[in-house]
Amino acid sequence: MGVEIYIGKNTEREKRYIDLKETEANHITFLGPSGSGKTTVERALAEEIYEKVPGALVIVIEQKYDKNKVKDLNDFIKALAKIKGKEFVKENFYEIIQYLSMVANDGIKYGKMGDFAFGWPNYPFSIISVSERDRHSILSWHGLKPKRFPVKRIVFRPVRDIEAIEKDNNCKVVDGKIRYKDVDFSFIEKLAQINRNTLYGRIIKQAWDLEKRRDPKLLEQFAEEWQTKYRPNSNGPSTTYLSILEVANLLKQDVIFTKHKDFTSELSTDVINVIDFSANSELYPEEEAWIVKHLVNFVVKKYVRFRNTPVFVIFDEIQNILQYYDGKLAVEKLHREGRSNWVNIIAGTQYMYGLPAFLVYGAAHIGIVGRIASADDELLLSKVIKDFKRIKEPRAKTFKDYKNLKPQLKGRGWFSFDKMYTERIYFRPPQSL
Structure with a gap:
């Protein structure tokens, strides 16, 4: 049993689909330089x-927001007003006008839509023509219409008001929390910059991981017991004791932690789940990698093995997560699960050379958006894709060639089906902004 999903048209204008089989790993890796439409x-x-895909859990790991989306909406409203008149725009696009007015009056608080702003219909693509010779819009050429999708966006240590993020993305936004009980020592080690080879580091590790006293108050209690047992005749609190209390206090004050509901409980198959690692969230890269590891462990346990749910995790700029040990562990786990369960990785990257072999060789499909960005990738892909010779890279011989080629390549490229058959593709555009 499988599901066919539409990915775009070839140069003969024939529609192309990927057959997602329930019994196979359907990992897809997309390659493309910045700004190529990846x-x-x-x-x-x-x-x-x-x-x-009925009942699928769709999770997107977002890396940044895009201020240009506001300009796109503004340009759309202005263009439509010229074609249809201002009254038509007021009657049919009041929600957008209201939002754009908000941005104009407060461009600091609002105006930062996510790269994956599924909550806004993609109206601009409904009036931009697919080419000078074709009257179809980018959307209608593919048989699509603008549409908004239900989204739950999870932010961590939000740096902006939740309400502002909701308005920008036209969706529900949740302040992501991590339960103390789910946090292992490796997370707080990075957070508090603990040296695990110091005495206080070893004591915290023993209390937190070995004895599972995963609560700041229990950690303080453990420190007092240690002080009483090993420093009974001390005139005052030891530096070790004070260092442990300092870490406990940091854990109590950090807004990302809670005793109650973990962010993973917010996941749902009824919406597209966006894990917001953009500038909306205040996270170190190591923390992002840990959160992805925690997320994957939960999804595999609760959705894959317990509920037999099809899972699709979409990583934008996956190389950022793979730089860190926890991130690599998480992606490897997803890849392994895909062999026997309906778990799929869709990864986007600017450079494929240097990625783990399982992402390059283990991908069922490889898409190239725009062009190949490096000679290393060209050499690598020639070994991976059997009919790589079909891919004809555009070569700009003059600056004018470059200026003409760049817009023509956006959102277009090549797609290798099972790494056996490769052809030029005009990729399916998004129905959301």
Whole structure:
């Protein structure tokens, strides 16, 4: 049993689909330089999967927001007003006008839409023509219409008001929390910059991981017991004791922690789940990698093995997560689960050379958006894709060639089906902004 999802048209204008089989890993790796439309293609696939795969858990790991989306909406409203008149725009697009007014009056608080702003319909693509010779819009050429999708966006240590993030993305936003009981020593070691080879580091590790006293108050209690047992005749509190109390106090004050509901409980198959690692969240890269590891462990346990749910995790700029040990562990776990369960990784990256072999060689499909960004990748892909010779890289011989080629390549490229058959593809555009 499988599900076909639409990915775009070839040069003969024939529609192309990927057959997602329940019994196989359907990992897809997209390659493309910055600004090539790689994220746009990933967003389109997320929408297609959400609509076509019943009961799927769709999770997007977002890396940044895009201020240009506000300009796109502004340009759309102005263009439509010229074509249809201001009254038509007021009657049919009041929600957008209201939002744009908010941004104009407070461009600091608002105006930072996510790269995956599924909550806004992609109206601009409904009036931009697919080419000078074709009257179809980018959307209608693919048989699509603008559409908003239900989204739950999870932010961590939000740096902006939740209400502002909700308005920008037209969706529900949740302040992501991590339960003390789920946090291992490796997380607080990075957070508090603890040297595990020091005495106080070893004591915290013993209390937190070995004895499972995963609560700041219990950690303080453990420190007092240690002080009483090993420093009974001390004239005052030892530096070790004070260092442990300092870490406990840091854990109590950090807004990311809670005793109650963990952010993983917010996941749902009824929405597209966006894990917001953009500038909306205040996180160190190591913390992002740990959160992904925690997320994957929960999803595999609760959704894959217990509920037998199809899972699709979309990583934008996956190389950022893979730089860290926890991130690599998480992606490897997803890859292993995909062999026997319906677990799928859709990864976007600027450079494929240097990625783990399982992402390059283990990907069922490889998409190239725009062009190949490096000679190393060209050499690597020639070994991975059997008919790589079919891929004809555009070469700009003059600056004018470059200026003409760049816009023509955006959102277009090549797609290798099972690494056996490769052809030029005009990728499916997203129905959301």
